[in-house]
Amino acid sequence: MKKALFWSIYGLLLLAVTIGGAELLASFLTPPWPAYELRPIVASASNMRQIKTLADKPKLIPYYNSWGLKDQERSIERPPGVKFRSVFVGDSFLEAPFSLTPLSEMVANNWAEHGIRDSEAINLGISATGPPQYYYRIKSVALKLEPDAMLELFYSGNDFVPDRLSAWSIPPLVAERPEPSLLGAVAPHLDWLIVNRLGLSEFGRHNKSVPDEFDTLNAIARKPLAERAGLLADHYKKYYYPNVSKAALEEVLGRGGAAFWAPFERTDDKREYLMGWLPAIVIDWELIHPDWPAPMSDAEAERMVDPAEIDATASWLLGAEKLAAAKGIKFLLAIAPMASVDPRYAEYWKPWPRFYSQNRRREASRRALLAELARRGLHPIDLAQDLQGVPGTYRVTDGHWTDLGTEIVARRVAAELTKMREGTPPTPRALGQ
Incomplete structure (x- = not known):
């Protein structure tokens, strides 16, 4: 013994x-705190400068502050002269990696146009994150900024989660910060380093590393039209689907014809860029996984809504609201719809019905989530009310907001936050208004 x-x-x-x-x-x-709490990879503009495709578009090279955020420099303490401080928490819709101006900046610009220059909108948007990360980002960082108001942006496309928020769940050994883990509780820097080096974050797990892929794919978009689908099929057979015939890949990738390539041929600031994950997802849906559920009508999509998923997702959003309420912070939840509310996007993806079907499915989930949140006393702003039917609000490729879409959302968010600043309760709108 x-x-x-x-x-x-x-x-x-x-x-x-x-x-x-x-x-x-x-x-x-x-990186120093709070950067290592905010994102699992080091955000560096210098890495993007190495991308040849962006050499003639220096404005698209983002500026990252010392916290690793696409924002101006911020301080933990409230700056002198700032009477109203707000913090924005969300994913790439806030980070806006391929947009000149993120939502937080557009909101601040909107305020300035209306003579409001003593309000602050801090951008805590991190790409490839979801409600669990939002919740712990609020808990670990946003609350320490002592804001007057907090905006959480939920994107219907990939923010639904299967597991509920629970105070009794046992944390994993390591986890993407700021999510809790056994190692992170005693050695947060070591936890960050392990996740970073082993690619264990949500970003690392869902992005395949192919050398110079961005430049390769966008160079294909400059080749003669008749060659592009074949060259794209060669790339995906080599790096993603070696056991799939080139003919099958080319059939899927060539369905859109010239219309598919049009966004990548533009020379103005509305040009879009082909990223490796997008054709891979299309191929998965259209060719590799015929068993994946693909609703072909809204009614079918409604039947596929999973009440357990709605409940689990709602638990994180309600939990975030409680974190803010406990500190006397006003909380604004904004629900972003799928890009299919933009008729231009819907037309672009018609040749790939299985891939497009997920827009129907997630729109049905969005409506169910709004109803569940209202039932439980949380009344978010439904951005579909502002974006529905307006062409040109979403990028047709990656499905993020264009500058027009961001401007429309910024007007709504700025108005709602101004009501909070003035102590006026937000005006609820019925669904569909």
């Missing part, structure tokens, strides 16, 4: 010393 006790204590001490030493070393290899 004495030997067992000795070796147990010795082992624990050795483990503690090892983790402590590794944490000290990791602290020299990780």
Whole structure:
């Protein structure tokens, strides 16, 4: 017993010393707080400058502040002269990697146009994150900024989650920060470094690393039209689907004809860029996974809504509202619809009905989520009320807002936050208005 006790204590001490030493070393290899709490990868404009395709578009190279955010420099303490401080939490719709102006900046510009220059809109938008990360980003960082109001932006396309928020769940050994983990509780820098180096984050897990892929794909868009589908099929057979025939890949990738390539041929600021994940998802839906449920009508999509998923997702959004309420912070939840509300986007994706079907499915889920949140006392703003039927509000390729879409949303958000600033309750609108 004495030997067992000795070796147990010795082992624990050795483990503690090892983790402590590794944490000290990791602290020299990780970004400072709050950057390491905000994102699992280092955001660097210099990396994007290496992309040849963007050489003639220097305005598209984003500026990242010392927190690793696409925003101007911010401070933990409220700056002098700022009477109303707001924080925006969300994913790439806030980070806006291929937009000149993110939503937070457009909201601030809108305020300035109306003579409001003592309000602040801080952008905590991080690409490839969802409601669990939003919740812990609010808890770990946003609350420490002591804002007057908080905006959480939920995107219907990929923000639904299967697991509920629970105070009793056992955290994993390591996790993408700021989500809790056993290692992160005692060695946050080491936790960040492991997730970063092993690609364990949501971004790392869902983005295949292909050398110079962005330049390769957008160079294909400059080749003669008759060659493009074949060259694209060669790329996806080599790096993604080696066991699929080139003919099958070319059939899927060539369905759109010249219309598919039109957004990549533009030379103005509305030009779009082909990214590796997009054709891969299209191929998955149209060719690789015929068993995936693909509703071909709104009625079919309604029947596919999963009440457990709606409940789980709502738990995180309600949890975020409670975090804000506990600190006396006003909370505004905005629900962004699928790009299919833009008729231009809907027309673009007609040749790929299985891929497009997910717009129907997630729109049905969005409506169910709005109803569930209202039933439980949380009344978000439904951005479909502002975007529905307006052409040119979404990028037809990656489905993010264009500058026009961002401007429309910015007007709505600025107005709602101004009501909060003035102590006026927001005016609810019925669905469809």
